[in-house]
Amino acid sequence: MITSTENAEHYIWGEKCDGWHLLKSDTLSVIQERIPPALGEQLHYHHRAQQVFYILSGTATFEMDGKLQTVEANQSIHITPNTRHRISNNGGADLHFLVISEPKAHGDRVNL
Numbered sequence: 001m002i003t004s005t006e007n008a009e010h011y012i013w014g015e016k017c018d019g020w021h022l023l024k025s026d027t028l029s030v031i032q033e034r035i036p037p038a039l040g041e042q043l044h045y046h047h048r049a050q051q052v053f054y055i056l057s058g059t060a061t062f063e064m065d066g067k068l069q070t071v072e073a074n075q076s077i078h079i080t081p082n083t084r085h086r087i088s089n090n091g092g093a094d095l096h097f098l099v100i101s102e103p104k105a106h107g108d109r110v111n112l
Helices: none
Strands: 011-015 016-026 029-033 044-046 050-057 057-066 067-072 078-079 085-088 095-102 110-112
Touching: 029 044, 044 085, 050 057, 057 078, 057 095, 067 078
Parallel strands: none
Antiparallel strands: 011 016, 016 029, 029 095, 044 110, 050 078, 050 095, 057 067, 057 085
């Protein structure tokens, strides 16, 4: 099955952020997300899930265990289990990215 933001299950998170489930299974999750400028997510970690964030467009700022890292379009970052992290959009344009989680991260999130 071909999946896109046109036919994938959509959800809204945070204040005005979007997510589309491109693949949703217990062992693997692929989500395309959008964060408008000046928004981001809450600091958190996952007990089991490892994640790869691949930036499609825009610039992402990640806080990982208290350190900031910038990830540009066509770059990725790997988040290991139990790493305190959050992604935010400090730029002037929408941030679009893929978040790939193994196993799925839903239900495995601890907010700080």
